[in-house]
Amino acid sequence: MAEAIQKKLKGEVEKYSQMQKDVSKGVSARQKLETQLAENNIVKEELDLLDITNTVYKLIGPVLVKQDLDEAKATVTKRLEYINGEIQRYEALLKDLEKKSEQHREVLSSLQQEFQKAQGLAVGKV
Amino acid sequence: MFEKLPLSQPLACPRSCYAKCAWRREVVKDCESRMQHWKKVSGDYDTLNNRLKTLPDQLSYDITVPFGPLAFMPGKLVHTNEVTALLGDNWFAKVSAKQAQKIVSHRMKYMKNELDDLSKTAKDFEARVGLAEDLENISPGKGDYVDIREDARNIEAAVNKGRQRTAHKPNSKPKFDAMLDLKEENEENEEEAEDGGSRKCTITEEELWAKLDELEKLEQLEDEQDRLCDSADMNGEDTSSLSSEEEKDGDAAPSVNGLSLKPSRTSAPHSKAPPFTDRKPEGDDDEEEEGNRLPTIFFSHAMEPKKVRINTGKNTMLKFSERKEQKEHSKRKKKNGHSHHELHKITTPVDIYRLFVDVKNGEPIPRKSILKSRSRENSVCSDTSESSAADFEERRMVGRSFSHDEATHSDTSDGITEEDSPTAVPLHHASRFEAFSGTVVEKDPMPSAVPHLTIAPPALPTILERKQEEVAPDIAPPQEAPKRVSKFKAARLQQK
Numbered sequence: 001m002a003e004a005i006q007k008k009l010k011g012e013v014e015k016y017s018q019m020q021k022d023v024s025k026g027v028s029a030r031q032k033l034e035t036q037l038a039e040n041n042i043v044k045e046e047l048d049l050l051d052i053t054n055t056v057y058k059l060i061g062p063v064l065v066k067q068d069l070d071e072a073k074a075t076v077t078k079r080l081e082y083i084n085g086e087i088q089r090y091e092a093l094l095k096d097l098e099k100k101s102e103q104h105r106e107v108l109s110s111l112q113q114e115f116q117k118a119q120g121l122a123v124g125k126v
Numbered sequence: 127m128f129e130k131l132p133l134s135q136p137l138a139c140p141r142s143c144y145a146k147c148a149w150r151r152e153v154v155k156d157c158e159s160r161m162q163h164w165k166k167v168s169g170d171y172d173t174l175n176n177r178l179k180t181l182p183d184q185l186s187y188d189i190t191v192p193f194g195p196l197a198f199m200p201g202k203l204v205h206t207n208e209v210t211a212l213l214g215d216n217w218f219a220k221v222s223a224k225q226a227q228k229i230v231s232h233r234m235k236y237m238k239n240e241l242d243d244l245s246k247t248a249k250d251f252e253a254r255v256g257l258a259e260d261l262e263n264i265s266p267g268k269g270d271y272v273d274i275r276e277d278a279r280n281i282e283a284a285v286n287k288g289r290q291r292t293a294h295k296p297n298s299k300p301k302f303d304a305m306l307d308l309k310e311e312n313e314e315n316e317e318e319a320e321d322g323g324s325r326k327c328t329i330t331e332e333e334l335w336a337k338l339d340e341l342e343k344l345e346q347l348e349d350e351q352d353r354l355c356d357s358a359d360m361n362g363e364d365t366s367s368l369s370s371e372e373e374k375d376g377d378a379a380p381s382v383n384g385l386s387l388k389p390s391r392t393s394a395p396h397s398k399a400p401p402f403t404d405r406k407p408e409g410d411d412d413e414e415e416e417g418n419r420l421p422t423i424f425f426s427h428a429m430e431p432k433k434v435r436i437n438t439g440k441n442t443m444l445k446f447s448e449r450k451e452q453k454e455h456s457k458r459k460k461k462n463g464h465s466h467h468e469l470h471k472i473t474t475p476v477d478i479y480r481l482f483v484d485v486k487n488g489e490p491i492p493r494k495s496i497l498k499s500r501s502r503e504n505s506v507c508s509d510t511s512e513s514s515a516a517d518f519e520e521r522r523m524v525g526r527s528f529s530h531d532e533a534t535h536s537d538t539s540d541g542i543t544e545e546d547s548p549t550a551v552p553l554h555h556a557s558r559f560e561a562f563s564g565t566v567v568e569k570d571p572m573p574s575a576v577p578h579l580t581i582a583p584p585a586l587p588t589i590l591e592r593k594q595e596e597v598a599p600d601i602a603p604p605q606e607a608p609k610r611v612s613k614f615k616a617a618r619l620q621q622k
Contacts, residue, residue: 039214042236046213046229050221059216072217079215 002118009111016104023097030090037083044076147258150251157248161241168237175230182207182223 047069050056056072057064067075184206191201209226211219221229 036215042233043213043215043217046211046232047217047219049225049228049232050219054225055220057210057218057220059218064218076215076217 005115150255154251161244
């Protein structure tokens with residue numbers, strides 16, 4: 001009895017740790033997006049500082065590709081939109097994961113109690 | 127086995143405190159390290175900004191270029207005002223040094239915000255850590271004693287409070303410039319006791335005096351500022367009054383310093399008169415005066431070259447204009463009372479400004495330099511109706527009468543017009559003798575006068591004059607030159 005519960009518990013714990021990993025992954029990805037958002041915001045603001053006389057380049061691989069200033073601005077705004085979308089997506093994902101992990105924790109705690117009981121019983125029996 | 131399970135074991139309160147405390151300490155540490163990082167970066171940006179400031183000072187710099195990992199070689203840094211800036215996210219922009227500085231300052235602002243945020247959070251967490259530590263201090267003992275200890279702590283806290291008060295003055299001083307604030311600060315602050323205790327009352331007394339001195343200085347400064355403000359206001363009034371006085375002087379000028387000012391004024395009428403006459407032949411002189419008084423300074427400049435010219439007697443036109451001046455002087459003298467009336471309306475520079483704008487009705491830019499405006503008016507006058515033409519002709523007649531000889535005068539005018547625009551010569555002849563309503567007639571004599579006024583600078587009038595003369599013969603047929611000279615000579619002789 002105790003053995004079975006222990007096995008189950010182990011499996012659950014593994015799942016749970018996997019979930020925690022996912023959460024941390026999501027968090028780090030989100031953080032990355034956050035930094036990118038900040039960076040792109042800065043880029044946008046600094047692009048606004050420039051005028052038509054300035055040439056704008058985008059580093060693509062090893063080469064600097066000349067770009068139109070307006071085009072660059074449009075690209076950056078698009079990118080900002082995309083990043084914002086991504087952040088929202090990750091936010092939802094993280095919330096979901098949080099909920100799941102919460103449930104999982106409950107399951108785990110109940111399992112643990114069961115296991116303890118079983119062990120106690122076993123000990124008592126012994 | 128159980129210990130491995132996360133969160134399965136309900137943690138004891140002190141342990142959670144520890145954990146939280148550790149976590150908070152971690153956060154504080156993290157904040158501090160990040161602040162360190164930002165400070166370093168901002169230092170880098172500072173140096174970069176300084177470099178960018180001085181970089182475009184020279185066209186090129188001699189530098190040693192790193193050549194591979196080991197070698198350097200002498201080189202030159204060129205295009206010092208061209209910088210390729212990485213904006214982030216692999217975006218680059220070619221910018222001038224100035225723009226680069228703008229970008230740098232933009233980033234500095236961002237970093238400052240970041241630093242402020244970090245320091246705020248760090249402070250926040252530090253306070254919490256302190257609180258947690260206090261809690262820890264309580265919790266290690268048994269539950270029974272906790273209450274007693276709390277009492278003791280309270281006393282300690284009270285003691286701390288006292289210490290803090292004395293200690294806090296030095297800290298708070300630079301921030302607050304008012305004593306009241308200082309006191310309030312002392313009362314308010316209860317947290318920063320740790321470092322406060324070390325500083326003693328002796329210091330605080332000194333500080334107090336220093337503070338007092340500072341406040342005194344501040345007061346003085348404020349007083350001075352107030353005074354300055356007042357004086358500034360006064361100055362403003364003064365200037366206005368001065369200008370108005372100047373105006374009055376201008377009014378009085380015809381009688382006061384007639385020689386210097388009158389010609390300056392009349393120099394304008396010479397070109398300005400037509401538009402005025404166009405409007406209202408009677409108010410001609412008054413308006414001229416008003417228009418002229420405003421720019422007296424400029425005209426006095428412009429007039430001198432003319433004077434010189436007159437002295438040299440190279441241009442009969444100018445001579446004639448002088449006559450005209452005299453005539454106008456006399457006119458003005460006659461009408462002086464009237465003109466005074468009109469002028470008294472102008473009490474401030476604003477009025478003059480308005481007048482000026484009015485004079486150049488429809489002109490969008492009333493501030494154009496007077497010389498320019500004059501030339502423009504000339505062009506206007508060339509377009510204007512017969513009244514102006516008639517006026518001009520009248521003047522010309524006067525000039526003729528002075529020049530004694532009609533034939534010579536016409537000759538001279540021909541010579542001048544040819545100088546200015548040789549191609550237009552035939553037109554002149556025709557229009558001049560046919561009718562005065564012809565616009566071309568007006569245009570040509572005026573430009574001939576305008577260049578003298580506009581081009582000749584106050585510093586080297588004669589030289590420029592000569593230049594003009596020199597240039598003109600180049601364009602004009604060579605035959606004209608000798609003719610002219612003879613005319614001048616004749617005119618001079620006649621004058622004598």
